[in-house]
Amino acid sequence: MATPVVTKTAWKLQEIVAHASNVSSLVLGKASGRLLATGGDDCRVNLWSINKPNCIMSLTGHTSPVESVRLNTPEELIVAGSQSGSIRVWDLEAAKILRTLMGHKANICSLDFHPYGEFVASGSQDTNIKLWDIRRKGCVFRYRGHSQAVRCLRFSPDGKWLASAADDHTVKLWDLTAGKMMSEFPGHTGPVNVVEFHPNEYLLASGSSDRTIRFWDLEKFQVVSCIEGEPGPVRSILFNPDGCCLYSGCQDSLRVYGWEPERCFDVVLVHWGKVADLAICNDQLIGVAFSQSNVSSYVVDLTRVTRTGTVARDPVQDSRPPAQQSSHPSAPLRRIYERPSTACSKPQRVKQNSESERRSPSSEDDRDERESRAEIQNAEDYNEIFQPKNSISRTPPRRSEPFPAPPEDDMATAKEAAKPSPATDAQFSVPNLEVLSRPPVITSTPAPKAEPAIFPATRNEPIGLKASNFLPAVKIPQQAELVDEDAMSQIRKGHDTMCVVLTSRHKNLDTVRGVWTTGDIKASATSAWTSVDSAVAINDLSVVVDLLNIVNQKASLWKLDLCTTVLPQIEKLLQSKYESYVQTGCTSLKLILQRFLPLITDILAAPPSVGVDISREERLHKCRLCYKQLKSISSLVKSKSGLSGRHGSAFRELHLLMASLD
Structure with a gap:
């Protein structure tokens, strides 16, 4: 009788040379877990498909190192902030620059897309947080309260709040419609590097360089619990999609935590170093880390990880049977977010031939947009990921398959899977986007209706906002036609x-x-x-x-x-x-x-x-x-x-x- 092959719980997927100089930032697409964006000291933003060796697209236009990058939920837009304080938004489907936003006076340290409206939040080393309307190129509001660099920004799942973490050891919660701070969460004794909202409950998690993770109740505005003893500074955390646990990417391991009471469910050895971002897809956790010009990706099989329970397992025993998990997490103890039942829509391009909107071609932001480009480096991989919006027909969505794990007893296969593949420097011309056809990364939601053209406001001038800005438009019953x-x-x-x-x-x-x-x-x-x-x-x-x-x-x-x-x-x-x-x-x-x-x-x-x-x-x-x-x-x-x-x-x-x- 043949002995069954035992596969790994965690393994290195790939290592690539992502930039011509040092990598300064990276982010995973949270919807698919398959799209990776990297920013480098070479002033470029490069896009990659996880487990493929070649760069899909290279975005140029920044004139200083790219400090922060972020993909929106449908993975159709990407925003990148530079060391000089400029922000650029690209449309990945159309392969072109969409917006240039200027106003910060120092490095852009953090970015996030609003889940429903056409807004981007930016945090800077100048201690300011700005909310931008992508359609108008305008700064909607500036939130001031931090005394040091703002390292992380996250919108709440319902789109009404914004959480910020900064080097001043504090976490702050901002009310978007009121334009003011709701609460400040002190307690950390070191810079706070990351914050994440629970996907369902009024709960917020924060990770700090003081090697602690704190959980905050957003109804009572007080600490729920604190997990201490992390092996190093906490740089990346992620809630499980059903909210049953929190994952923390430590120096050499993935740790799985509960918070009421605080406890460690599991520890999985993953020698990924300083993991910079995490994503989950098909019961696999994808982690990415960078060192100098190299970016490495890792996979953890979550079906073999304990996500509920009370006992932490031995991290040395890597070849263990699949863990038994409870099919239903415990009932929530807090209020649940009320999400609008619609998908977020992309900002509509304003017609350039509108006389009332036409601006001087010598204006600074127009010049920046002319100098910014999206160069498709690998047309085949680009076609597989992005569905061009001008195509005549769209094919049904296709879910990505899980990454196969190398067998434990086949080290040659594992080494081959992790073999470095340098990024190609060849540049291909942009293909005809009207004839390309490939399913999008995620769909299953109706196509958003076209928004009316919105005239751009003066750059960086506060243009105000209402609660309705952060929610999808409500259909108004059509009035009866009037007699002539x-x-x-x-x-x-x-x-x-x-x-x-x-x-x-x-x-x-x-x-x-x-x-x-x-x-x-x-x-x-x-x-x-x-x-x-x-x-x-x-x-x-x-x-x-x-x-x-x-x-x-x-x-x-x-x-x-x-x-x-x-x-x-x-x-x-x-x-x-x-x-x-x-x-x-x-x-x-x-x-x-x-x-x-x-x-x-x-x-x-x-x-x-x-x-x-x-x-x-x-x-x-x-x-x-x-x-x-x-x-x-x-x-x-x-x-x-x-x-x-x-x-x-x-x-x-x-x-x-x-x-x-x-």
């Missing part, structure tokens, strides 16, 4: 009144324009001031708004004389019921605070001059007047800073800028 006569009567309603208003507004604007054009062209700032003065005299707030929208486009037009005239009007705009008026008022006030508040405070704090200086006295008088007006506006801004949505975030930023007034 009813529709025409609704169109005519108020038409005459609107024509009168617009005629009056046009006449007033002509008057202001006449004042502007009669001024000296060389003294444009003086012309702007006299024009605004005449607009204020007309006593039509709509004309003031139109004029400010022009002046706001050119910061050099702003002078102290203009500030003294405009500030009382801004106070009226901030109290207006019209959204566009409030937005214009916020923009103008922000420009004034950024350009003149330091000057005003310095002049007011300066000692009195000796002798008579008429120009200085005039400037001092203007500064006192502006200061008085700003103090009046600050109470209004403070009262509105608690609002939610676009204006709430704008008022909060203004409130921070006006802090020096106190």
Whole structure:
């Protein structure tokens, strides 16, 4: 009778040379466990298929080393942050750059995609966390609270919260819609490297360089348990998909933990070194680690690992029978996340021929996008993974098979499987994406509906957000079709009144324009001031708004004389019921605070001059007047800073800028 071949519980799958220089970051696709993205000091982002030797795609455009990379849930988009603080988003199916996001002042240490909306969160060494709207290229909100580099960011499964871990030894939980911190979790005595949400319950896990893993209750905002005695700094943790246990990638082993009470279910020897990321697929755990320019991948057969129970097994006994597992984990002790029943959709490209959206081709972000490319290095592997979105037909999805384990008694086979394969440097032309056909990595969800075109906002300008931004759109029942006569009567309603208003507004604007054009062209700032003065005299707030929208486009037009005239009007705009008026008022006030508040405070704090200086006295008088007006506006801004949505975030930023007034 033949002796059955006993296979390994864990084995090294492959080692590749991933970059021409040192690898600085890497990430696994969590949906398939088969896609690997690496970032290197060569300023490139390379994509790989696990257990295949050749690079699939190389993404270029960054001009400094890539510090952080992240794939979205469907593995269709990838975001990469560099040492210079720039962020780039690529569409992998279309093989092209999608967005360039600028605003951070230091290394990008962490990134994450929102599970449902078109948002990306970024954490930097500048201690700031920024939430970006991919469609608008805009910074939605900036979260400030950490005092050192933000090392890890994770969105909650329901998309309403954001957890952050930093070198300042803290974990923070942020409410996205309210734009503020919900809770801070102290307790770690070293830098916190990683955080992960439980897939179902209100539970958060954090791993630190202090060699502990802490579990936090997100209902009571307190620690549940703490696992101590890890062999080294905790860099990678992952919950099992059903939430029954937590995996920790240690220096030479995989450890399986429970948290109520804290205990170790199993320890599996895996000599993977500093494992950087973990993923699970087909009852196999994939771990990846990097050293210099090499990246190694490992597999752990989870069917042979104890994931529930009370006794930890001996790590030396590697050839043991499959572990008995309980078929159903214990009932949750906490609240369950309420997920929307839909898949996340990709951001829609805005049509470039839209006249209202067209920007100068010399703008910095457009130049960055022209210089960023996605070069397909291996067309065959690319076709196997990505389903081009322009293809006429899509084939049914196909699940990947588990990686076969080498037999324990066949060392030659194991060594052959782990043989290094250098990345190819050959570059192939991009194939015709319209004729390629291959099932996507994961589907089984209906195709998302096309989003309406959204015009991009000014880069890095807070544009606000609502709770609805983080949830899929709700279908509204179609209203009954109107009869032609009813529709025409609704169109005519108020038409005459609107024509009168617009005629009056046009006449007033002509008057202001006449004042502007009669001024000296060389003294444009003086012309702007006299024009605004005449607009204020007309006593039509709509004309003031139109004029400010022009002046706001050119910061050099702003002078102290203009500030003294405009500030009382801004106070009226901030109290207006019209959204566009409030937005214009916020923009103008922000420009004034950024350009003149330091000057005003310095002049007011300066000692009195000796002798008579008429120009200085005039400037001092203007500064006192502006200061008085700003103090009046600050109470209004403070009262509105608690609002939610676009204006709430704008008022909060203004409130921070006006802090020096106190």
